[in-house]
Amino acid sequence: MSRTTRSCPRRSRRGGSPPRRGCDRGLAVVAGAAAAPEPTPEQVASTMRSRQYGVLLVVAAVVGVIVSLGAWGFLELIYQIQRELYTHLPHALGYHNGPPLWWSLPVLAVSGVIVALAITRLPGEGGHLPARGLAPGGAPDLRVLPGVVLAGLASIGMGAVIGPEAPLIAIGSGLALLTIRLARREMPQPVLMVVAAAGSFAALSFIFASPLIAAVILIEAAGIGGPRLPLVVLPGLLAAGIGTLVSLGMGSFTGLSTSAYALGRLQLPAFSHPNIGQFGWTIALAVAVAVVARLVMRGGLLTHRFAAPRALLALPAIGLVISGLAIAFSQAADKNVNEVLFSGQDSLPGLVAQAGTWSLSALALLIVFKGVAYMVSLGSFRGGPTFPALFLGAAAGLMASHLPDFPLTPAVAVGMGAAIAAVLKLPLSAVVLSTMLTVKAGVGDEPLIIVGVVVAYLVALLMSAPPSAGGDAAERSTGTAEDAPEMGAPAPEPAGEPVA
Known part of the structure; x- marks a missing residue:
């Protein structure tokens, strides 16, 4: 880590002159120490005008x-x-x-x-x-x-x-x-x-x-x-x-x-506006997706508890399990093993574009086998949880599109938004991501996306253990102290002189 600059002297413990005026101003306002008060709008404006x-x-x-x-x-x-x-x-x-x-x-x-x-x-x-x-x-x-x-x-x-x-x-x-x-x-x-x-x-x-x-x-x-x-x-x-x-x-x-x-925009049929019945299907789909997503995340934490003490033995075994799940799916659904392997980022556009080639049974098998592979990957391998959640949410949307008067476009959009909201617990991000991915189909699905994300987020909160209940604190927060060593974040040091 780069050595920080402390051009401004600290106040001596024995007394002495205070630091130079301006040492606690300027760019120190940009991030600030944890104990620093929130800057006023005037301070922010002054900082943004500074050299x-x-x-x-x-x-x-x-x-x-x-x-x-x-x-x-x-x-x-x-x-x-x-x-x-x-x-x-x-x-x-x-x-x-x-x-x-x-x-x-x-x-x-x-x-x-x-x-x-x-x-x-x-x-x-x-x-x-x-x-x-x-x-x-x-x-x-x-x-x-x-x-x-x-x-x-x-x-x-x-x-x-x-x-x-x-x-x-x-x-x-x-x-x-x-x-x-x-x-x-x-x-x-x-x-x-x-x-x-x-x-x-x-x-x-x-x-x-x-x-x-x-x-x-x-x-x-x-x-x-x-x-x-x-x-x-x-x-x-x-x-x-x-x-x-x-x-x-x-x-x-x-x-x-x-x-x-790069994750491009999905090719979906145009969708103009929703009706009352589609709001009902949206709520049902969001609840189902959120429940499954939170169970998968919990399973990932349980996998981590098993794998962490014996990583050199457990991770190769988990790799074999993931491969076995892909092979079993391929044999059962007559599809490619790559539908289960990998993040789903490359397969997502094809899954949506070829929705008519997937039967309900094949989609159900895909969600089960890839969901389990996703669960054990979450607790053992290293990467991010977003893209598999998008893929599985889209697969759930494809299944839901077989319901009466629930077209493909809103079903897929709601499924993806609900999955992201439940996995990441970032509702605004879920709305924006789902909307951007389906923007080519128009904006008619946006009200359904928002409702689905709100419902999924609330379900995810209800399924998360309260802080006093003991559970894994990392499941309830994205900023725990337990996370910090993994990202390598050092403790903040006192701010010094801004960049000259």
Whole structure:
């Protein structure tokens, strides 16, 4: 971690002169220590007009480009690992019609070994445990990044039912701090936290192909609010917006292709407006999805309790279980094993576009087998919980679309929104994400999405144990002390002089 600057002297314990005027002003207002009072709107406006804040915005723009390149590299590496292991290697070994049914067994067993080694041998325990939801921490210790990257690549790239968003958040904030360190610039700890958050904005916007979605998720997950909100959000939005040029391109630069892994908009039939009956189906679907999602999250925590003390033995065994579930589903439903393996991010557009090829029984089997694989992945491998939840929510929506007068578009939208609200407990993020994914079908499903998300969120809260009931505190919060070591967030240090 970069050494913080304390140009302003502390007050001596024996008395003496107080710190220079201005040492507790300026960019210290941006994040502030935990005990600092909330800044007034006048203080916020003064800070945003300062030269130091302008420097911070320039730093955020540079960080956005660097982090976006790093995020692209991480996602491209995952994509290439998947292609080599599941396409090129089987072909090179003589399986010209695709990998054999048993192929994922050794691949996921090796994945379990690699992730277990990253957890037990490298700092940071491989990063955030996905069974605890999505918990963006503070500025990470740079020493944990190798373990986060290794565990993420082995988990996501080799077939575990887990997404890339949690490693991307850690990589984004870590690269942001590494940029500051390599530039040999010294910043007070609160400003470093804002720069790290800007890096997370840029990295997460890359996978969602939208700075807006990334901003909403991170703001809601971190609980940022009050007058300090624009101070923290503006650098993040700038980093995400400038970083997006890496994929979109500018002028003669065509951009780096993200079509292989960026989550695009779903192709769904147009939907104009809902009726009363569809609100009823929405409530029923949201309750069902939320109940199943919370049971899966609880199962993930139970899996973690079993796997954590014996990771080197448990994770390869869990990898074999995931592969076995995929094989069993393929045999029972006559579908590809990849429908169960991986996060579902690549399969989601095809699942929705080919809804007519899925029977109710096949969809039910998909939800059961992928749901169990998701549950054990949450408690053992490393990654994020968002994309499998989206996929399973969409599958539940496909099933619900067979109900009378419940069209495909609102059913899928409500299913995805309810799943995200129940898994992440971020209702605003669930509404925005579902709406953005189904925007090509019009805005007629938005009232149903909002109702479904509210219902699912309330069900998730009801199913969470109260703080006095003993249960796993990590299930009830995305910001517990137990989470902090995994994200590598150090304790805040006193703020010093703003960037010169």
